[in-house]
Amino acid sequence: MGEDLRLTRSGGRLGAETPVRAPGPLRGLVIERDQDYREVIGFVVGLAGAGTDRVAAHEEAVPLSKDTSYDIVIVGISQGEELGIDFLAELRRNTGCPIIVLDESFDEARTRYEAGADQILAKPFVPGALIGAIKAALRGPSPNSVVPVATEIKVQGARFDAATRTVHHANVTASLSRREWQLLAFFLANTNRYYEARDVIDQVWDREISTEQFRSYLTRIRRKLEPLRLPFQIVTRPGVGYALNMDLTPVV
The missing domain is CATH 1.10.10.10 (Winged helix-like DNA-binding domain superfamily/Winged helix DNA-binding domain)
Known part of the structure; x- marks a missing residue:
């Protein structure tokens, strides 16, 4: 998959499904209602070096975020879809890990940042940009940039x-x-x-x-x-x- 490829929506179905787990030393949670997007996001997360749990509904994500240790969370939002600020804040509390939001609308970007999102990318997205964002989030700050502080x-x-x-x-x-x-x-x-x-x-x-x-x-x-x-x-x-x-x- 080339890094200049843009993904477009293609009418995926919404429905309950068993979370898909892929092998990997790191673990990511993908939350996306559109099945096609969900599969592609999971694939891209795998390219960035993490295995995934993939769910369609926010209701499925909350218990997973409480019971599973994650290194990264990816939340996809489609045009007109509601994303409760409380939901993002709860994900942040439960996981303590970086949260990347893929958003078709940037109308509430500032509010989502303040609720817990670390990065917001445009949707449709460029796979290379998402891979870079995931790697940066998983890597954290560079060794030379971290400020040492006593325990x-x-x-x-x-x-x-x-x-x-x-x-x-x-x-x-x-x-x-x-x-x-x-x-x-x-x-x-x-x-x-x-x-x-x-x-x-x-x-x-x-x-x-x-x-x-x-x-x-x-x-x-x-x-x-x-x-x-x-x-x-x-x-x-x-x-x-x-x-x-x-x-x-x-x-x-």
Whole structure:
């Protein structure tokens, strides 16, 4: 299958089916109502180096996401199809792995990023682009771009646990996704220093995400940390950049 080939919709059927498993050291979950698309997406995931479970309905995906350890989730959305934000958020909570959305409409792209999508690609899609996105997500940041952080950091009454990607403060715990933690770890290692979005992306992910995705990750981190009432926060200064400001007056 050439990388310049574009896939087109061809009237697949919707129906319950047994998840299709393919051998592979890594495991992906493919959620797509159109049978033809579902088979092709599964094939492309295999080319990227992962085996797959393939399901048609969201109702089938939720229990699988709870009971199976996945490395990647691919969600296909057709024109006019509803994709509940709660569904994406639940997939994120259950799997903790990267989620790629294939979407025929980008009307709700920002909302889907904030709900848990790591990447959104156009549908019909170019197989080579999907393979590249999957490999980048499975690979994670390059070794030179990862910010090393101690397994556990305690500062101003808050505890940051890298092993579980959690933040604890005032008897409240927030759990972060892998990329959310990588972003927070960068700011923890560079407190009170301002960086432009592109500089952060280059150092943390080696240019693998867009500035829009960066802002979505930042929004999700802020929302998750808000209930902890931390005495510091990630702040934005227009024209200057972003920083973890440790000099704020403690919240009481």
